[in-house]
Amino acid sequence: MMQMEARSEQRQNQTLSPRLQHAVRLLQMSSLDFGTVVRDVLGRNPFLETEEGFDDDLDVDHGADEMDARREQDADGDFDADGESDGAMESAHESDRELWLGDGFAPSRQSHDGDVSALDFMVAETSLNAHLHVQLSTLPLTPRDLALARAVVESLDDDGYLRTPLDELLDWAGLEPAASLDEMQIALRLVQSLEPAGVGARDVAECLMLQLTSIECPRQRSLAGTIVTDHLTSLAARDVPTLARLLGESAGEVESVCDRIRRLDPRPGWRLSPSRVSYIVPDVIVKKERGTWSARLNSTIVPKVRINEDYARLFQQHRCAENAEMGAHLQEARWTMRNVEQRFSTILDVAQAIVRRQRHFFEYGAMAMKPLGLKEIADEVGVHESTVSRVTNNKY
Template sequence: MPVITMNNRAETRQQPSISPRLQHAVRLLQMSSMDFGIAVRDVLGRNPFLEWEDELDEGRASAGTGPSEMDAEEARTQPFELENDRALWLADGAAPRVGSDSSTTSALDWVAADTPLNAHLHVQLNTLKLSDRELALARVVVESLDDDGYLRTPLSELQGIEALSPAASLHDMEDALATVQSLDPAGVGARSLQECLLLQLDEIECPQMRATARTVVQDHLARLTSRDVSALASELGRLPRDVQAACDRIRHLDPHPGWQLGASRVDYVVPDVLVARVRGEWAVQLNPAVVPKVRMNDDYVKLFQRHRSEDNAEMGAHLQEARWTMRNVEQRFSTILAVAQAIVQRQRHFLEFGAMAMKPLGLKEIADEIGVHESTVSRVTNNKYMATPTGVYELKHFFSRTLLSANGSACSGTAIRGLIQDIIEAELADHPLSDAKITEQLAQQGLVVARRTVTKYRQMLRIDAVGRRRH
């Protein structure tokens, strides 16, 4: 009978662990500057040892016109309140201007007010000769439109919204929809893309072109999207140039007419780093607008240290948090600046000559240069932007893998994409180049690139395939 022996043996293994504070520091490093500024404001709003640098007071103090000692002491004892600044800003922007000769004109006074789509349509309804019943039903349709001007709610669901006697019928709702569809902008109130385009065809002045366009939209919309003009002309029995002209006119119609009005969404990018050429050299500096102007309140620190005891452990935690926040702000922006300087040093030819001069660059190369880990460089380049004389680029834009040419020299993927774009821009409109032909042209220039790579780069450039580029 076999004997089974069991050995109990204790083993000690070391596994890396990340403290919660280090994890938080990593998250802060990966944030965009806007999110980081919000995080710093949040800490400053609850931490008495932190305060904003008041440049105005510093300027007055240097000029000898600073506030009295009593005022200064009172200012130090008043905690910073973010909501006060917000209220002042809102009051300044919303307060009415008294008198037309005021010299304090705000920039907001020159901003055109947006007109919502429904308000724009209601104004037009008021000018039409409609009965109270017709006007009420038309207003129901207007209030049911989406922001892009489409009506995606069935008319049958709108019948009972307005309490009328007799109740609104489906025919009444169709008449109300027709009234709304007659308003400006053309195409509003459509229930499909096809209907939206048909409502805009009356804007075509040429009767022959208008008739051709109506036939295309009604019966051959799929052919329009495939850009197969030859087959479409054959089906319609018309000259290809006439069909092409009608298709081009259709493509100039607005598929989202409602977006012409209302608040427009604009996404702004605030660069973290500014790059400019100074005396023949590329100079890199942090954008002062994204660096939080926060500092330690030395008076509070000294006062706390003089009266520190075991009973105020919470204040001690605040002091530790304040020091850590200041260190984090300094370390974050010094790392961003170091990474940006290293990138500019290696990609200065890109700044001078464009995408074709972009060199292959990896995270490890920058990490070794500034003495940090690759993961740190990856986090620093995430959601961080650099403003250059040729445009604003995300820091990640300057990194690309190495591709070898036929003679063994290195070339970056960004340079290949720039060359592909140049080749497509130079092609003939009636004889566009396929991805295979582009691959052959690259090979003739000594760049061995797979066809699927050319396809991927073309898609990254948001360039249509050869069939859609053919005119």
């Protein structure tokens, strides 16, 4: 029979204080997240301030000097009224031209010294909806037909598909009298005739069918239509023998048609989706100086914060029990500065240790990379392996 008894035992466990746990979390953050945390503390803590200031006086003086120079030029009176009038007219014509070409094809603008900016050579991104609206504006449509076509365009998703039933679009058009379903079908067919081919489809099969006109051979186009309409599952499974048996064609001919279908775009809207470029700001920069590879911190990611010593000194002189909250703010400010210093010094130590062991990688590329474990770096830097793991996580 089991008996219950109470006994005590002593055991040693290593626990982390809340502040140390917070420091560990900060060490594992990316520089972007860490900067957000520091800015949040900077906004609510009166003892912290930024090291960088805005030189507003310089901007004001520069603007005042520029205005004075303009006044002096006007006071001279040495200008040609006809020339100024002609320049104004040319400027107006240029403005009208830019409005006409306002979809990203405006002529490049030169800087004051006559050089063309590098931004002028960037590709102007156009969304799918804007691309379709431009095409619709060039067609001879009545205002009613144009409104219905624009309602269809605005209902397309990023893939270029129309996921909304046509009967639900009737209320969205907002026409008087209300549009009929037949009118909406005509508007859909109109949108489906635009570029890119396949836009406005309601499913994958319809999207591929709208693109079959690109197949020049009539026989292959007919086989492709049959496959897309009736045997889309076999096409997706690449089951060529089954398709050849069902269609009564040779396996080679069916394989050729299937290959042609796979060249079509099942997501035509992606061609005009704005590309999102994710820029990475490096934490450490490695450079070769005097024949030696060295690592240094990227100064742009280090928060420029410091403790306002004047506020801290005044608080220490007038400290009492009534302002305990200010004391907590001062302690938080000191902990923040300590975390900033400890974080970036640890990152730099680990980066320098990695560079010393992987210098052949920087010289000759990935083929010269040596296997490197956390324990090797931890022993060299004098920290725990978990610290090295946190330092290298989300860092570049």
